[in-house]
Amino acid sequence: MIVDDAVERIRQDSDLVPRVGVVLGSGLGGLADEVESRVEISYTEIPGWPVSTAIGHTGVLVLGTIAGVPVAVLRGRAHLYEGIGADRVAFGVRVLGRLGIGTLVVTNAAGGIDADLSPGQLVLISDHINLQGTSSLVGPNDESLGPRFPDMSDAYDAELRIRARLAAEELGIHVGEGVYAAWLGPQFESPAEIRFMRAAGGDLAGMSTVQEVIAARHMGIRCLGISVVTNMAAGVLPEKIDHEAVLEVGERAAGSLTALLRELVPTLSV
Numbered sequence: 001m002i003v004d005d006a007v008e009r010i011r012q013d014s015d016l017v018p019r020v021g022v023v024l025g026s027g028l029g030g031l032a033d034e035v036e037s038r039v040e041i042s043y044t045e046i047p048g049w050p051v052s053t054a055i056g057h058t059g060v061l062v063l064g065t066i067a068g069v070p071v072a073v074l075r076g077r078a079h080l081y082e083g084i085g086a087d088r089v090a091f092g093v094r095v096l097g098r099l100g101i102g103t104l105v106v107t108n109a110a111g112g113i114d115a116d117l118s119p120g121q122l123v124l125i126s127d128h129i130n131l132q133g134t135s136s137l138v139g140p141n142d143e144s145l146g147p148r149f150p151d152m153s154d155a156y157d158a159e160l161r162i163r164a165r166l167a168a169e170e171l172g173i174h175v176g177e178g179v180y181a182a183w184l185g186p187q188f189e190s191p192a193e194i195r196f197m198r199a200a201g202g203d204l205a206g207m208s209t210v211q212e213v214i215a216a217r218h219m220g221i222r223c224l225g226i227s228v229v230t231n232m233a234a235g236v237l238p239e240k241i242d243h244e245a246v247l248e249v250g251e252r253a254a255g256s257l258t259a260l261l262r263e264l265v266p267t268l269s270v
């Protein structure tokens, strides 16, 4: 299987067995610089790994330790809107699963649907609504990865959210909690689409994360999702959404995300 080819390639550079995996979204790559004794492998060097074209994604796998805990960090991810299949969007997560992670932390930039959220805020994802019209599990099931019909009841682990909340409190970082509604993109949602998401129970809108979490849960990996609210979603405020402004807010909030992850990630190894 192609995932095994990728693992074999990574094993040429590192024999580290990561306990925790972290996916860093657009402009949120700061944690990668905190990894000690690190080995970096560009996605372009790993067979089967999709190379993202999105701005703010440099595309590198970082293996090493944080506070002594072995971790694997994906700096940059592929998105469905790039025209990449859902199974390939989840490829990196499957490789991390094969390398040995038991816990996955997935981060992203998202639009705030819930009017109580504000740009720059961190939000713990409690559940998701997959509106992307596909799944990373479509196609023949690989029984060595997981079952044909995996349960999604506890896709985002409640215990991990408690730990994240405690770590944030210690750092004085305010975190919200909400349901992530995943949109195909690449265009931002229309105001009517955001009203639809709100009516369905969505608090955040984004274009990533769910395919990775579905693949991780398939493999029995525990997941924690953290969104950075970079803007209020379409129609929530009487203003347009500007991608430059989204990136700028993301960059400003990235510091608190990195601080939280630095404290939290090493505690997630058990």
Ligand code: HPA
Binding pocket: 109, 110, 111, 112, 183, 188, 189, 205, 206, 207, 230, 231, 232, 233, 234, 241, 246
């Ligand atoms: N919608 C979807 N994805 C996003 C948004 C948004 O408003 N902001 C950042 N990513």
